[in-house]
Amino acid sequence: MATRARGRETRQAILESAFGLLLAQGYHGTSMRQVARTAGVSPAAIYNHFKSKEALFVELLRERVPHRALIQALQDVRGDSTEERLHNAMQRMRAAMADQFDNLRLMFIELLEFQGRHVGFLSSEIVPQALAYVFELQRGEPRLRALSPTLILRAIGGIFMSYAISMAFFRDVPGFHDDQQQLHALTDILLYGLLGQAEREAPDGTPAT
Numbered sequence: 604m605a606t607r608a609r610g611r612e613t614r615q616a617i618l619e620s621a622f623g624l625l626l627a628q629g630y631h632g633t634s635m636r637q638v639a640r641t642a643g644v645s646p647a648a649i650y651n652h653f654k655s656k657e658a659l660f661v662e663l664l665r666e667r668v669p670h671r672a673l674i675q676a677l678q679d680v681r682g683d684s685t686e687e688r689l690h691n692a693m694q695r696m697r698a699a700m701a702d703q704f705d706n707l708r709l710m711f712i713e714l715l716e717f718q719g720r721h722v723g724f725l726s727s728e729i730v731p732q733a734l735a736y737v738f739e740l741q742r743g744e745p746r747l748r749a750l751s752p753t754l755i756l757r758a759i760g761g762i763f764m765s766y767a768i769s770m771a772f773f774r775d776v777p778g779f780h781d782d783q784q785q786l787h788a789l790t791d792i793l794l795y796g797l798l799g800q801a802e803r804e805a806p807d808g809t810p811a812t
Contacts, residue, residue: 614652616642618666621659626708630660630716661721664713669703670729677736685744686794689759692736693790694783696763704771733760762793
């Protein structure tokens with residue numbers, strides 16, 4: 604039992620060491636020798652847990668992908684109307700993302716240095732759960748355009764991730780700070796477009812006030 608516990612502790616130390624170095628230096632700028640030194644283990648010890656540097660990176664990606672926290676947020680959405688449910692979803696995802704910005708940076712390493720080749724598990728593990736939220740949003744809502752659930756999911760995800768990326772990388776740029784009202788406005792753009800109040804319709808099809 605003690606040996607097994609030490610093995611788990613060593614594995615976790617390697618993961619934490621690799622995570623910090625990857626964020627600071629990128630994948631190609633990080634060596635296994637650096638990971639070992641920071642984790643306080645020998646380079647050979649790493650290979651007892653991970654067969655390669657790429658395998659270590661993929662394990663980190665699987666453990667830390669921020670999308671799981673966002674899926675959990677969608678499962679807790681409340682609201683009596685499409686507008687309320689979508690605004691509530693965005694605000695819940697905003698709260699879930701608060702401690703996920705470093706994990707989002709890890710996703711960018713995957714996209715920039717691997718061209719996204721390791722994220723296939725997102726489509727099989729996470730997308731179906733996200734689509735469940737879209738199906739619920741579409742149910743009994745005649746005002747929604749007849750678009751595929753996947754396209755609606757891409758629109759929601761695109762709006763939210765644009766907000767999350769600005770928080771992760773541009774929060775010190777004027778106009779890009781973390782502002783609940785800005786996310787509310789972005790959600791309104793998703794709901795109503797850029798044409799303004801006059802284009803909105805109430806549930807019975809009459810112009811909204």
